[in-house]
Amino acid sequence: MTDEIRALYAEEGRPAALVGWFRRTAVLVPSDSQDSLWSAEYGGIRWIYAFTDEAALGRFALAQGADGTIDWTTDWTYRTVLGARLLDVVVPAVGVPAGVALDVGSPQPVLFPPVIGIVPDAYAVDADAEGAA
Numbered sequence: 308m309t310d311e312i313r314a315l316y317a318e319e320g321r322p323a324a325l326v327g328w329f330r331r332t333a334v335l336v337p338s339d340s341q342d343s344l345w346s347a348e349y350g351g352i353r354w355i356y357a358f359t360d361e362a363a364l365g366r367f368a369l370a371q372g373a374d375g376t377i378d379w380t381t382d383w384t385y386r387t388v389l390g391a392r393l394l395d396v397v398v399p400a401v402g403v404p405a406g407v408a409l410d411v412g413s414p415q416p417v418l419f420p421p422v423i424g425i426v427p428d429a430y431a432v433d434a435d436a437e438g439a440a
Contacts, residue, residue: 322424323424325417326419326424326425329390329394329407329409329417329419330389330390330391330394331389331390331391332359332389332390333387333388333389333390334357334358334359334387334388334389334390334393334409335357335358335359335360335361335363335364335385335386335387335388336355336356336357336358336385336386336387336388336393337356337358337364337367337368337383337384337385338383338384338385338386342384344356344386344397346401346405351404352404352405352406352420352421352432353401353403353404353405353406354405354406354407354408354411354418355393355397355398355401355405355406355407355408356407356408356411357388357390357393357407357408357409357410358385358409358410358411358413359409359410363410363412363413364383364385366412366413367411367412367413368383370412390407393407394407394419394425394426394427395426395427398421398426398427398430399426399427399429399430404421404430404432405421405426405430406418406419406420406421406425406426407419420432
């Protein structure tokens with residue numbers, strides 16, 4: 308996965324290439340205590356958390372209180388999901404404006420907001436401004 312992470316950050320400044328990379332990449336999405344995808348609301352957007360590898364997910368788990376006395380790899384559940392599935396299927400299913408927050412808590416997190424070109428137009432918050440909805 309190291310090569311994929313390098314490829315991701317090589318696309319900074321090229322948003323379409325970054326989105327394309329994410330859509331083709333399988334990421335780790337942790338589950339909360341209700342077996343829902345881990346997410347949080349910020350700025351009126353529901354952000355679904357995803358991680359490029361177990362190390363990034365582990366840093367997040369430690370920040371959430373997994374203090375090292377538990378093995379987060381067995382005590383935390385997560386799914387492997389293709390980025391395209393998150394953007395095209397999961398985001399529309401959320402029912403409110405939603406995006407993906409990749410590698411939260413890592414040195415270089417990336418946000419995929421609910422805008423045209425990232426999520427389906429019908430679920431993009433800027434769709435009305437672009438005349439797409």
